[in-house]
Structure formats: C-alpha cells, structure tokens
Amino acid sequence: MTPSKNDKNTRTTGRPTLNEVARLAGVSPITASRALRGVSTVATELVEKVQKAALDLNYVVNPAARALASAQGHSVVVLVPSLSNLLFIDTLEAIHQVLRPKGFEVLIGNFHYSRDEEENLLRNYMAYQPRGLLLTGFDRTESSRRMIEASNIPCVYMMELDTAAGLNCVGFSQLNAGETAAEHLLSRGRKRLAYIGAQLDQRTLLRGEGFRRTLQNAGLYDPDLEVLTPRASSVGLGGELFLQLMAAHPDVDAIFFGNDDLAQGALLEAMRCGIKIPEQVAILGFNDLPASEHMVPRLSSISTPREAIGRRAAELMLTLLAGNPVAKPVQDMGFELKVREST
Amino acid sequence: MTPSKNDKNTRTTGRPTLNEVARLAGVSPITASRALRGVSTVATELVEKVQKAALDLNYVVNPAARALASAQGHSVVVLVPSLSNLLFIDTLEAIHQVLRPKGFEVLIGNFHYSRDEEENLLRNYMAYQPRGLLLTGFDRTESSRRMIEASNIPCVYMMELDTAAGLNCVGFSQLNAGETAAEHLLSRGRKRLAYIGAQLDQRTLLRGEGFRRTLQNAGLYDPDLEVLTPRASSVGLGGELFLQLMAAHPDVDAIFFGNDDLAQGALLEAMRCGIKIPEQVAILGFNDLPASEHMVPRLSSISTPREAIGRRAAELMLTLLAGNPVAKPVQDMGFELKVREST
DNA sequence: TTGTAGGCGTTATCAT
DNA sequence: ATGATAACGCCTACAA
Numbered sequence: 001m002t003p004s005k006n007d008k009n010t011r012t013t014g015r016p017t018l019n020e021v022a023r024l025a026g027v028s029p030i031t032a033s034r035a036l037r038g039v040s041t042v043a044t045e046l047v048e049k050v051q052k053a054a055l056d057l058n059y060v061v062n063p064a065a066r067a068l069a070s071a072q073g074h075s076v077v078v079l080v081p082s083l084s085n086l087l088f089i090d091t092l093e094a095i096h097q098v099l100r101p102k103g104f105e106v107l108i109g110n111f112h113y114s115r116d117e118e119e120n121l122l123r124n125y126m127a128y129q130p131r132g133l134l135l136t137g138f139d140r141t142e143s144s145r146r147m148i149e150a151s152n153i154p155c156v157y158m159m160e161l162d163t164a165a166g167l168n169c170v171g172f173s174q175l176n177a178g179e180t181a182a183e184h185l186l187s188r189g190r191k192r193l194a195y196i197g198a199q200l201d202q203r204t205l206l207r208g209e210g211f212r213r214t215l216q217n218a219g220l221y222d223p224d225l226e227v228l229t230p231r232a233s234s235v236g237l238g239g240e241l242f243l244q245l246m247a248a249h250p251d252v253d254a255i256f257f258g259n260d261d262l263a264q265g266a267l268l269e270a271m272r273c274g275i276k277i278p279e280q281v282a283i284l285g286f287n288d289l290p291a292s293e294h295m296v297p298r299l300s301s302i303s304t305p306r307e308a309i310g311r312r313a314a315e316l317m318l319t320l321l322a323g324n325p326v327a328k329p330v331q332d333m334g335f336e337l338k339v340r341e342s343t
Numbered sequence: 344m345t346p347s348k349n350d351k352n353t354r355t356t357g358r359p360t361l362n363e364v365a366r367l368a369g370v371s372p373i374t375a376s377r378a379l380r381g382v383s384t385v386a387t388e389l390v391e392k393v394q395k396a397a398l399d400l401n402y403v404v405n406p407a408a409r410a411l412a413s414a415q416g417h418s419v420v421v422l423v424p425s426l427s428n429l430l431f432i433d434t435l436e437a438i439h440q441v442l443r444p445k446g447f448e449v450l451i452g453n454f455h456y457s458r459d460e461e462e463n464l465l466r467n468y469m470a471y472q473p474r475g476l477l478l479t480g481f482d483r484t485e486s487s488r489r490m491i492e493a494s495n496i497p498c499v500y501m502m503e504l505d506t507a508a509g510l511n512c513v514g515f516s517q518l519n520a521g522e523t524a525a526e527h528l529l530s531r532g533r534k535r536l537a538y539i540g541a542q543l544d545q546r547t548l549l550r551g552e553g554f555r556r557t558l559q560n561a562g563l564y565d566p567d568l569e570v571l572t573p574r575a576s577s578v579g580l581g582g583e584l585f586l587q588l589m590a591a592h593p594d595v596d597a598i599f600f601g602n603d604d605l606a607q608g609a610l611l612e613a614m615r616c617g618i619k620i621p622e623q624v625a626i627l628g629f630n631d632l633p634a635s636e637h638m639v640p641r642l643s644s645i646s647t648p649r650e651a652i653g654r655r656a657a658e659l660m661l662t663l664l665a666g667n668p669v670a671k672p673v674q675d676m677g678f679e680l681k682v683r684e685s686t
Numbered sequence: 687t688t689g690t691a692g693g694c695g696t697t698a699t700c701a702t
Numbered sequence: 703a704t705g706a707t708a709a710c711g712c713c714t715a716c717a718a
Binding site for chain 4: 695
C-alpha cells in the first residue's frame with residue numbers, strides 16, 4: 001500500500017501513461033506528447049516509434065491531465081430547448097457526427113424552453129471549460145449573455161439568423177417561414193386564417209409574426225384567430241386547441257400550426273368529429289416531422305433542415321476552434337414548403 | 344506574457360482557484376477542499392467561511408484538476424440504441440435529473456442499434472474514466488463485455504431483467520410483455536394473430552418470443568404471421584408492413600406491433616384503405632408513446648415505465664458509487680396494458 | 687479537526 | 703529537432 005519513492009512508474013490506474021510510452025519509444029515524454037499530437041517539429045522517424053509504442057501499450061491520453069495542463073477543455077457544449085421534440089434530435093446527431101471524430105466530447109444540455117434553466121446549465125457547464133458553445137436561438141437572459149461574452153468561448157447560434165451583427169449563426173429565417181405559410185394558405189383562396197402556436201419560444205413567435213404580417217398586408221388579419229399557449233407542444237394539445245378554435249370560430253378555413261405534432265393532433269381530432277380536411281379547413285404544419293407525410297390526409301408542412309443545421313453549425317465551430325477565418329458567419333439553410341393533402 | 348516566478352497565485356484562466364478561496368477564508372487549501380466537498384471532519388464554522396469565500400469569488404471547481412488528482416472521473420456514461428425513438432428520451436431525461444444534481448456529467452452515446460458501434464463508443468468513452476456505466480440491455484459483443492468487466496466500473500443495465508446472475512438491472516420482463524399482449528388479443532376472441540417487429544434488437548425479439556409462446560400454447564401460432572425486419576422502426580414502415588401483411592394474409596384479425604410508431608402507421612393506412620379497426624383487425628402497440636392515445640381509433644398499447652427506469656437506474660448507480668450495499672440488484676418496474684379503442 | 691508534502695498525467699516554456 | 707523543468711488545480715496520505 002505504501003509505495004516507496006519508486007520513480008515515475010507508479011500508476012494508480014491500470015492505464016499506461018505518456019511516460020511509459022516515451023520510455024518504450026526511447027524518447028522524452030514531451031517528444032512523445034508532441035509526436036502523438038502531430039506537432040510538426042518531430043522527426044518522422046520518432047513519430048513512428050512513438051506511435052508504435054503507444055499502440056503496443058494501448059495508450060490513450062488522459063483527458064483530465066490534458067485539460068489541466070493545457071487549460072483547455074476538450075468538450076463542446078450544446079444547449080437545446082427540448083429533446084422530446086424530435087426536432088432537435090436530428091440536429092444533435094449531426095453535431096455528434098461531426099465533433100466526435102475530431103476528439104471532442106459533446107455535452108448536451110436540455111433547458112426545457114426555460115431561460116433560467118439555460119442560464120443554470122451554462123453556468124454549470126462553464127466549469128468544464130468547454131472549447132465551444134452551440135446554442136439555440138438568441139433569446140436568453142442578460143446573465144447568460146454576459147457569461148457567454150465574458151467566457152470568450154467561441155459560440156455558434158443555431159436555428160435562427162442574426163438580425164443584428166457579428167454572431168455566428170446557422171439556421172433560417174423564422175419570419176420568412178411564417179410568411180411563406182400565410183402566402184401558401186392565401187394562395188389556396190382561404191380568408192379566415194388562424195395561427196396556433198405552443199411553447200412560445202422566440203422562433204414560434206417569430207413565425208407567428210411573419211404569418212400575421214402577411215395577413216395584415218392582405219387585410220385578413222384577425223387577432224382572435226391567433227392562439228398562443230406556453231404549454232408544451234404535443235399531439236394532444238394540438239387536438240385540444242383545434243377543437244377550441246373551431247368551436248369559437250366555426251368559420252376558420254385555414255390553420256397554420258407552429259409545430260407538426262400540433263397539426264397532427266388537429267388532423268386526428270378533425271377526423272374524429274367529422275371536420276373535412278382540407279375542404280372545410282386547411283391544415284399546415286411546421287418542421288415536417290417523420291409521421292406527417294403518413295397522416296390522413298397527408299399533412300402539408302414546412303420542412304426544416306435540422307440535420308444540415310447541426311452539421312454546418314458543428315463545422316463552423318471546428319473552423320472557429322482551428323482559428324481559421326470564417327467565410328460566412330451567417331448561414332441561411334433555408335426551408336421547404338411541402339404541399340401534400342391537408343391544404 | 345512572461346510571468347516571473349510569482350507564487351501560487353498566477354492563473355492562466357480567469358477563474359479563481361481553491362487556493363484563493365482558502366486564502367480568503369483564512370484556511371489551508373485542503374481544508375477549503377474538504378469544506379466544499381462536505382467532508383464531515385471540518386468545523387461548521389470553517390465550512391461556512393469557506394462557502395462564503397467560494398461564493399464571493401464565484402468559485403467553481405476545476406473538474407480536470409479534480410479528476411486528475413483523485414484518479415476519478417466525474418462522468419457517467421449512458422449508452423442507448425436510439426434517440427429518434429422517443430422511448431429513450433424519457434429515460435435519459437430522468438437519468439440527467441438524478442445524476443446532474445449530484446455533480447455527475449452525463450455522457451450520452453447513441454449506438455444506433457449496432458453492437459459494433461456500441462463497442463466503439465465504449466472504448467472511446469473509457470478514456471474519460473467514467474465513474475459509472477448505464478447500458479441498455481444485455482446484448483453486446485464479447486469485446487464490449489470484456490471491456491466492461493476489465494474496467495471494473497460499476498454498471499447498471501436498463502430495460503431488461505437479468506435472467507442469469509449478478510448484474511444490476513432495472514427494467515421489466517420483455518418476455519412477459521409479449522405474453523400479455525397475446526393474452527389480451529386472445530381474450531378478444533382473435534384467432535389469427537400476427538407480430539410485426541422492426542429493429543430486431545434483443546428486446547423486440549424477446550417480446551416476439553413471449554407472444555409466440557403464448558400462441559403456441561393456444562395452438563394458434565403461425566410462423567407466416569411473424570414479420571420481422573431489421574429496418575428502423577417508424578410510422579411509415581409500420582404502414583408499409585401492415586399493408587403487406589394484410590395483402591398476404593387477409594384473414595389476420597389481430598396484430599401486435601413491437602413499437603407504437605409502427606402501430607400508428609398501421610392505423611393510418613388502415614384508415615386510408617378502409618380497413619376497420621378493431622372490427623376487422625385489432626391493433627396493439629407497445630410503449631404507449633404520447634400520440635397513441637390520440638390516434639383514430641385510440642391505440643391500445645403496453646405502457647412501459649421509461650422514465651421510472653431511468654430514475655431508478657440512476658439511483659442504483661448512485662448507491663453503487665457511494666459504495667453502499669445494493670438491496671435489490673434486479674428491479675422489475677413492470678408494464679401496464681392500456682386497453683383503448685383499437686383492440 | 688487541521689495542515690504538510692507530494693503527486694496525478696500532461697503540456698508550456700525555455701534551453702540546448 | 704529534442705529535452706529539462708515547472709506548472710496546471712486539486713486531492714490522497716500521512717502527520718500534528
């Protein structure tokens with residue numbers, strides 16, 4: 001138990017250390033370190049020796065030691081507002097796909113659409129000295145904002161586009177999406193258009209605004225036909241709100257839903273109580289979730305490039321971390337209107 | 344840039360260190376460390392002082408340093424087969440909820456139902472010296488198994504129950520669930536019962552086996568009515584397989600689906616082509632996903648305690664990590680048959 | 687109950 | 703191009 005002062009080779013964990021690799025390769029630890037990290041100043045011959053030694057010993061760096069010594073974490077923090085919304089899963093997957101192979105640990109935080117919770121997560125995760133931050137949208141507390149700024153950690157914002165200046169962001173214009181939705185419905189000859197949104201995050205609001213604006217321009221805006229609730233988006237909620245709206249305003253002839261699950265719920269309830277879709281009411285969803293195209297009738301929706309956003313955001317982060325110049329800090333990934341049977 | 348040999352207080356990062364906290368509190372660093380970790384041997388008076396100092400300085404431990412010094416990671420690795428399956432989201436959430444407050448970093452790995460990918464993840468994550476492992480099921484490669492064993496890291500298995508010996512697991516009997524499904528359908532007077540499963544993971548197979556066994560006992564088993572595919576479970580796939588099955592065997596009068604999304608797809612297609620549910624065919628799902636109760640007709644399903652499993656598994660891990668004795672290494676969380684309109 | 691000494695595995699700095 | 707030395711911030715062991 002009492003290891004006398006034997007030299008550098010006493011190991012607590014069973015894992016080989018850089019020292020052992022170095023010794024096996026017949027070089028100094030620092031050279032081994034450099035060789036393994038691909039620092040250019042090491043002779044190719046030595047590099048090979050070291051790599052072989054590392055392989056033989058089955059050496060893996062100790063992330064803790066590395067982080068401590070270099071004052072650099074190896075993690076990238078990703079903060080999303082929800083996981084139950086299939087939405088962000090695709091994005092997360094793509095991020096993983098890009099970052100993991102590069103040796104980054106991806107720390108996922110779910111802030112449940114709560115600004116305060118996001119602030120907490122941020123504070124907690126900062127302790128890990130993450131190398132990068134991948135955040136969702138721009139709506140956060142002042143403290144959060146300050147923390148991010150003060151931390152000086154590279155940051156990429158996902159889902160929305162920067163209206164103001166200077167931030168790296170990958171997403172699409174939520175406002176435009178709302179406008180597109182309205183235009184589509186209008187083009188179908190609808191006159192009484194409603195918007196139903198849940199969660200009330202910035203993006204849902206923005207889409208609502210785009211929708212409203214277009215209706216106003218067309219002289220068809222009616223504030224009574226705007227249903228917003230902070231409750232979490234779900235199939236059940238969609239059905240509920242749909243029924244309420246139809247009861248209160250039987251003349252509604254088109255509804256744009258802030259998320260597909262809501263729209264799916266509406267479709268289901270419509271079927272249950274015999275409301276004809278799209279004859280009586282046109283239903284348009286958002287995000288084009290997997291089930292939507294299989295609904296009865298098939299749900300028209302605005303398809304969003306969630307996976308592409310994740311990938312690009314991660315790639316952007318990579319160039320940021322490499323210290324390379326960023327060609328386009330603002331990347332509009334667009335969206336696509338999928339017209340199916342429900343409109 | 345060239346910080347002369349000033350003492351312990353030179354900091355590269357802008358963050359306060361334990362030393363500074365200690366100095367502010369007028370104690371030695373180690374006392375501060377103990378105080379902050381809640382080691383009992385510190386005078387309450389000092390604890391308060393230290394905590395105040397830490398608060399004043401906005402001190403947060405450096406996880407890297409802590410990990411290095413204690414040769415103990417602070418992370419728990421969770422490996423799940425899928426994220427797009429809403430299934431595991433609930434479980435992950437629960438795990439987070441339990442582990443994060445205790446200061447554990449939760450590392451999520453998605454192995455996409457691939458044993459090899461799981462092995463890779465395991466190997467990679469081992470570098471972080473995780474304190475614990477939360478794994479899904481028992482079906483993995485020999486190498487994975489050996490790695491787990493050799494690592495000597497506490498491990499809790501989720502979703503299934505240990506048939507053999509000695510493993511800590513939290514889940515329910517997948518076999519029983521399959522039996523329950525068959526019994527229910529049988530009790531409805533159905534004679535031509537089919538099972539449709541995708542993904543073909545161990546648990547899907549197990550449920551199928553339970554289902555089959557019960558049918559065999561009833562003398563009603565027909566291998567032609569067992570549809571298994573390695574493709575990923577989805578609403579679209581469910582509809583597809585349903586249609587195929589009905590075309591090949593128009594006399595089928597009940598179908599048990601390995602996952603709710605498949606069943607939902609079937610319901611949708613049935614509606615589309617006028618197949619009466621449950622009159623002509625009874626449809627039973629599995630997992631009771633959020634949308635199921637809103638389907639038309641409302642989907643009968645077997646509800647699984649995903650959230651409870653996550654919570655309990657995490658709690659079990661906590662007692663394991665605390666070195667406390669485990670009262671019940673095998674925890675059966677059960678499942679519940681929800682009879683609605685589709686059966 | 688508190689403190690002293692030393693090391694955890696790696697990398698930065700400065701020489702050579 | 704390579705190496706010696708000294709941190710990085712914290713914790714384990716032991717001593718007081």
